[in-house]
Amino acid sequence: MNPFKGRHFQRDIILWAVRWYCKYGISYRELQEMLAERGVNVDHSTIYRWVQRYAPEMEKRLRWYWRNPSDLCPWH
Template identity: 75%
Template sequence: MDDFKGRHFTGEVILWAVRWYCRYGISYRDLEEMLAERGIDVDHTTIYRWVQRYAPEMEKRLRWFWRRGFDPSWRLDETYVKVRGKWTYLYRAVDKRGDTIDFFLSSTRSAKAAKRFLGKALRGLKGWEKPTKLNTDKAPSYGVAIAELKREGKLALETEHR
């Protein structure tokens, strides 16, 4: 992220402010005060613009680093939530610590939707990162989806569905 061209402040100052805001949940005005104590006179609205511009890019570049240890056991569940006034199904995969591995919104609760969700969650994982146990609420759609993914080779045949 060396692209700070046209910015009044150095990239280091911008990254400090964005990191502190995202990590510690400090208000923009408090960040303005903290930077002023360090001799950097910046307005809180400028910090807001930095966060809007650079936080998504930082998250994207650091996501691989933030990943916690590998957990071979996933918990899968779906729930019905309202999104923009419309009811949809939220599929979630979480590890034993409760950290979200992936999620998927679908208008239907079907084997096709479950397969798309699991396929999305498995995409980009190396073989050793894929789960060995999938804990579900035994909804029939998960059984069908898991069987299809095993047949296609996207999920190991030894993967246990609990």
Template identity: 50%
Template sequence: MTTLNLAVARVLKRVHYPLDVMLTCVRWYVAYPLSLRHPEEMLAERGISVDHSTVHRWGIKLLPVLEKAFRRRKRPVGKSWRMDETYVKVRGQWKYLYR
């Protein structure tokens, strides 16, 4: 088994909620500016009773594992690149834009 699979297996040991519920809740918390109580209320509206401290523990357990998995699949960026200058089409004409 790879180290990622071992880490996921360790995280999933003794869980009481389905993995899709856990991942959805952690995704809401990370992707949007929410407090820990907001995902708790959102799950309660869907009939799932969970405490905000449980959501926090899910984040502590799942986020490092997900971060490792995403970093492995992340495409490398070139050595150097700039975003402060570009050409933009304005009313059909190309204009030089410098920030």
């Protein structure tokens, strides 16, 4: 099942906004401005809904990637 089916915006735009919010702590309004500068008009409340819906799944899938590097070498 595609979680992006029926969405008004493209998958890449949604993932980009969620990633930047989670990784850099940018506010929803700042993200709204950044997207507008790139020609994508989206309301900050829409970005909020994207984060609520997609961030938990993104975190689950990328948890291994975001691990602390010291966890990878237990002999140090």
